[in-house]
Amino acid sequence: MLNARIAGIRKLLTSSSVVAAGFVLLTSLAAFGQEPIKIGISMSVTGRFERPAGYLFEGHKLWEKHVNQRGGIQGRPVKLVFYDDKSDPAEAIKLTRRLATVDRVDFLFSPYGSELTAAVASVIEELGVPAIASIVATVGPWQGKNAKWMTQFSSTAPLYLMGSVDLAIERAEAKNIAILYEDTPFPVGVADGLRARAKERGLKILMDEKYDKALTDWSPLVSKARSLGAEFLAGGGYYPAAVGIARAAAGIGYRLKLLALVVGAADPKFVKDLGLLAEGVAGSDIWLPSVKTRGFVVEGATIANEDFVRSYREEFKRDPEYWSAAGYGAGQLLARAINESLKRARKADRNLIRDFLFSYLGETIYGDYGVVKLGQADAGMQVRKQHFVIQWQKGKKEVVWPRELASAEPWIGWPK
Amino acid sequence: MGELLNLIEFALRGLMVGAVYALMAMGLSLIFGVMRVVNVAHGEFLMLGGYVSFFTWSYTQLNPIASLLIAMPVLFFFGVAIQRLFIERVVGRPELSSLMLCFGLSIILVQGAQVLFTPDPRGFTWLLYPVRLLGWNFPMYMLMIFATSMVIAFALFLFLKATRWGKAIRAVSQNYEVAQACGIDARKVRMLSFGCGAALAGAAGAFVPVQFSLSPGVGHEFILKSFAVVVVGGLGSLSGAFLAGLLLGMVESLITFYFSSHLAQLTFYATIIVVLLLRPGGLFGTTET
Numbered sequence: 001m002l003n004a005r006i007a008g009i010r011k012l013l014t015s016s017s018v019v020a021a022g023f024v025l026l027t028s029l030a031a032f033g034q035e036p037i038k039i040g041i042s043m044s045v046t047g048r049f050e051r052p053a054g055y056l057f058e059g060h061k062l063w064e065k066h067v068n069q070r071g072g073i074q075g076r077p078v079k080l081v082f083y084d085d086k087s088d089p090a091e092a093i094k095l096t097r098r099l100a101t102v103d104r105v106d107f108l109f110s111p112y113g114s115e116l117t118a119a120v121a122s123v124i125e126e127l128g129v130p131a132i133a134s135i136v137a138t139v140g141p142w143q144g145k146n147a148k149w150m151t152q153f154s155s156t157a158p159l160y161l162m163g164s165v166d167l168a169i170e171r172a173e174a175k176n177i178a179i180l181y182e183d184t185p186f187p188v189g190v191a192d193g194l195r196a197r198a199k200e201r202g203l204k205i206l207m208d209e210k211y212d213k214a215l216t217d218w219s220p221l222v223s224k225a226r227s228l229g230a231e232f233l234a235g236g237g238y239y240p241a242a243v244g245i246a247r248a249a250a251g252i253g254y255r256l257k258l259l260a261l262v263v264g265a266a267d268p269k270f271v272k273d274l275g276l277l278a279e280g281v282a283g284s285d286i287w288l289p290s291v292k293t294r295g296f297v298v299e300g301a302t303i304a305n306e307d308f309v310r311s312y313r314e315e316f317k318r319d320p321e322y323w324s325a326a327g328y329g330a331g332q333l334l335a336r337a338i339n340e341s342l343k344r345a346r347k348a349d350r351n352l353i354r355d356f357l358f359s360y361l362g363e364t365i366y367g368d369y370g371v372v373k374l375g376q377a378d379a380g381m382q383v384r385k386q387h388f389v390i391q392w393q394k395g396k397k398e399v400v401w402p403r404e405l406a407s408a409e410p411w412i413g414w415p416k
Numbered sequence: 417m418g419e420l421l422n423l424i425e426f427a428l429r430g431l432m433v434g435a436v437y438a439l440m441a442m443g444l445s446l447i448f449g450v451m452r453v454v455n456v457a458h459g460e461f462l463m464l465g466g467y468v469s470f471f472t473w474s475y476t477q478l479n480p481i482a483s484l485l486i487a488m489p490v491l492f493f494f495g496v497a498i499q500r501l502f503i504e505r506v507v508g509r510p511e512l513s514s515l516m517l518c519f520g521l522s523i524i525l526v527q528g529a530q531v532l533f534t535p536d537p538r539g540f541t542w543l544l545y546p547v548r549l550l551g552w553n554f555p556m557y558m559l560m561i562f563a564t565s566m567v568i569a570f571a572l573f574l575f576l577k578a579t580r581w582g583k584a585i586r587a588v589s590q591n592y593e594v595a596q597a598c599g600i601d602a603r604k605v606r607m608l609s610f611g612c613g614a615a616l617a618g619a620a621g622a623f624v625p626v627q628f629s630l631s632p633g634v635g636h637e638f639i640l641k642s643f644a645v646v647v648v649g650g651l652g653s654l655s656g657a658f659l660a661g662l663l664l665g666m667v668e669s670l671i672t673f674y675f676s677s678h679l680a681q682l683t684f685y686a687t688i689i690v691v692l693l694l695r696p697g698g699l700f701g702t703t704e705t
Contacts, residue, residue: 183678211677214637216628217433219555220426220673227422239537240629251555253546264537273539 034072036079037338037348040099040129042111042120047087052323053112056135057082058316059327060109063335066311070298073335074342081105087112089119096120100127106348107131107338109330110150112323114138124150130337130354134330135323138185142372142381151357151371152382153330157189158196159382160284161234163389164260165197167282167401168232172257172412178207178230180221180245182237190262194234206230213237218248231257239264242283243273250277250415258282259414260389271392280414282400284387287322287366291388291405295332295364299339303332305365322366329366336360425552426673427666432558434665435565436620436627440638441645441657442572443616449589449652450609451507453514457498458642459635460525461614465491465621466630467533473540473625480542480622481564487622488615495614499607507606522635529632539625561623568619569658572612576654585609589652640685647688650698659700 041060044053060080068077081103085092092111099105108124108131110117117133121141124131131150133141139156141147168174177198181191188210198205206228211221222245225233233249233256236242242264249259264270265283274281293305303311308328312320337356341349358374361384370384389401391410398408444458465487472483502521506513543560546553576582587595588605596602620638624630645664649656664684671680691698 209676211672212681214640214681215672215677216637217669217672219429220669221677223426223429224673240631243537243539243629247541247544247555250544251546251553251558253553269536269538273541275541277541277544 034076036077037073037107038079038081038103038105039107039109039334040096040103040105041080041082041109042085042092042095042099042116043082044087044112044116045082045084047085049087049112049116052135052321053087055321055323056112056327058312059320059324059329060134060331061327062308062312062315062324063328063331065315066297066303067331067335070301073298073338076338076342076348078331078335085111085116087116089116092116092120093123096123097127100129105129106350107334107353108150109134109327109334110136114140117141121145121147121150128350130350130357132330132334132357134326138189139378139381142378144377145379146375146377147380148374149354151380153333153366153369153385154326154382155286155385155387156382157186158193159385160190160193160262160387161260161389162193162197163387163401164234164258164282164284165194165201165203165232167389167410168234168258168260169201169203171401171410172232174203174232174257176204176206176230177232177234178225178228179205179209179235180207180218180225180233181210181235182213182215182241183210184213184237187235187237187241187262191235203232211237215241216244218244219251222248222254223252226252226254232260234258234260236261236264239267239269242267242270242281246274246277246281256414257412260284265392266390266397268397271395271397277415278392279394279416280391280411282389282391282410285322285390285397285399286385286387287325288388288390288397288399289320290407291367291399293363293365293367295329295366296336296339297332298335299343303365308365325366329364329369332364333357333360333362333369336362421551422673423670426669428550428552429554429558430666430669431662432554432562432665433627433669434662435562436623436661437638437641437645437665438658438661439565439568439616439620441642441649441661442569442654443613443620444639444642445646445649445652445654445657446585446609446616447613448646449654450585451503451514451606452511453503453507454511454518455503455610455613456515456518456639457522457525458613458617459637459639460522460529461491461495461617461635462621462624462638463529463630463632463635464494464525465618466624466634467529467538467621468618469622470538470540470625470630473542480626481560484564484568484619484622487618491618491621492611492615496607496611498614499610503610504603504606526632526635533632535632537629537631539629542626557626561627565619565623568616572616572654581605581608585612644684644688646698648691648698649700653698653700656698656700660698663699 043057064080083095108129110133114136117136118140133152135154179194181187207225242261260282265281266285271278289309297303337353338348341352361370368384372378372381388399390397391400400410447455468487469480469483472478543556547556584600584605645660649660668680
């Protein structure tokens, strides 16, 4: 009797083990053979954006490889589906439609840059596919648009020099500022940020003047700032303005507590062209290989910025640029959103993922992420991604602000 | 008193910037005076002069004034070649032909420069320190550029006044038929004038990497300003172009300081319309065209 019962239990255990083993095997096989999550990109493989878009795409591809090497997101692999938009907005619109309707991708990364993203923004809203705009500095696709499907991953113009105001107040002890900027959309946006932060921090604005983009001699404006007694001069436009303003200031012997300029001051050419005069000039950078950031890869696995840089160099035999980091970081954000959805609903649900993208506050190797919440006029617009204040010191670009990410102490006083 | 001092300072500063406009416009005016060709590719000659100066500095560390010894001859022979190969074929034809030809040349030169030199802005730093003069600080490079421009302008006037070829240029400019009847080889004079015009643009361009920022499209900014200078100075008048260049440089600087750079740019181009309507011969030319 007892023997018969033991035999019965044995039989039960054996068959249970077989069932369990079979279940595990089937689950694994199912996971291994699961339909990949498809992410579509209209990518500028050729045309005028070929260079930056190339870096961006390499960032996306490295992210795809890392996720799949680690077994996918909750077991599901990711697959990039892309076409060449030839850097043409009309082509980007056509391809975005094709990706959503013919290839039936689950999600989208926006094309490279403000121009192409602005072109496809309304199409993405119409198609209702969650999308991440990896590299867009303008706020046009979000400001007042009440966007529901696309969020901005990169930083916006007003954030570019905001940190320099904090630096000027807290470290340079500047009491006032002269804002001088080119009258085109991006520099106007930068000046908006400077003005807002200066008012918020109680920095007296002595001069707030825009200049014509055809201006070739900045000395009258720089002299005006000097005659008003400005201690902190900030603003600029593109490369020629950064060089022109620095030269004009040095040419009249203008001594400042801090000089902060976009976007040319961050260009390695700036120090080559200006030599010693570039020393101490502050600028703005959005990502650097040296910053200590970390981000999600798959459940239980993260990657540090330095490891991303190393992997990138191994994979593509060249140094990553900030476009590459944006491509990888946008992937990390999407992976996290998909992961949450798979955990909650056991599927990559578009609505859940969209809600996550519009509400998540966190970090990727590219830096902080956080957008205006869904339902608001500027929904989807980036508000957390801070720029680093960089400064040329002994021919090297050092991060000097924010404090916690600084690679060197800021130099106060310019010229050196 | 302080306001007066500001006014004088910025008038002087504008004078220095205006010297470059004057050099550029004198070349444009010389070409128009002799050939009646509106050379819209003149800005590209300035751009090429800028690259000669930039590369001379990069490879030999020769300063922009010394590099004029290279930039001016290079641009002179380049101008002669362009005139001989293209411009000469449209001389005497309707003005639209030469205008379109120069426009095409301008595009080719800009695109060619994009391919050869890349669109990257370039420049270098030379004598960038303030010098005290009459109680004001001026950048040393600006003083040097101003002095050099004056020397070049003076040399040009001397050449036109005192040399055989200079007199021939003036003769063709004043009356083409009579000059030919007197035995002047008008074809050679046209080549020489175009070459000199290009060399003047090249000289102005040699200062661009120091004073402004050099890129393939830089000529565009300068050609528009040069047209204003030439119109104000009087079409075809070299002394007019010289004085108008200095004057508009001053006006630009003062308006930028006292009002805004937008108004300064507007004034520059509004001047063309006002002068053409009220004094078609230019402020320093005759009242007749």
